[in-house]
Amino acid sequence: MIFFVAIGLLAGWLASWIVGGGGLITYLISGVIGSFVGGYLFTALRVDLGIRNDLARQIVTSTVGAIIVVIIARLIA
Numbered sequence: 001m002i003f004f005v006a007i008g009l010l011a012g013w014l015a016s017w018i019v020g021g022g023g024l025i026t027y028l029i030s031g032v033i034g035s036f037v038g039g040y041l042f043t044a045l046r047v048d049l050g051i052r053n054d055l056a057r058q059i060v061t062s063t064v065g066a067i068i069v070v071i072i073a074r075l076i077a
Helices: 002-019 024-044 054-076
Strands: none
16 A cells, blocks of 8 residues: 555656646645556557566556646646
């Protein structure tokens, strides 16, 4: 559980660094939701990142998902 939250925080921070935003809770929420979104999209679209390291692959997948979540949230708001 702590590992999942840590990846969520890192992914949320990276996403906010790329598209802007901030706040610890925002990082956590966008990162954790982004993990699910990125994982679902990459699986559904059969995207293979070619990254052999599981941790790095999860961080990249979560970050891409978090970027999508942040952009959609901004479009809705």
